[in-house]
Amino acid sequence: MACAVNGCKNLKRFKPKGVTFYRFPTGSLLNEWLRVLDKGSKWQWTNKLICSEHFSQNDLYTVARHIINYCY
Secondary structure: EEEOOOOOOOOOOOOHHHHOEEEEEOOOHHHHHHHHHHOOOOOOOOEEEEEHHHHOHHHHHOOHHHHHHHOO
8 A cells, every 4th residue: 555645655564664654644634634635525534545655754743752741
């Protein structure tokens, strides 16, 4: 499966080292992603993925970071 961002050549099956793939969210966050990607609301986002190359480190929410922030 290819990254859903236009022009991105990353494939989940042959992903480069360090690249992670993410499913589309639901609710209002889904609408934000579709807006940023310039996809219409009728675009079929189910079973699509976006690779980590399209996110900054601050965009990514990890369980470990949440636990660390919670503990301090």
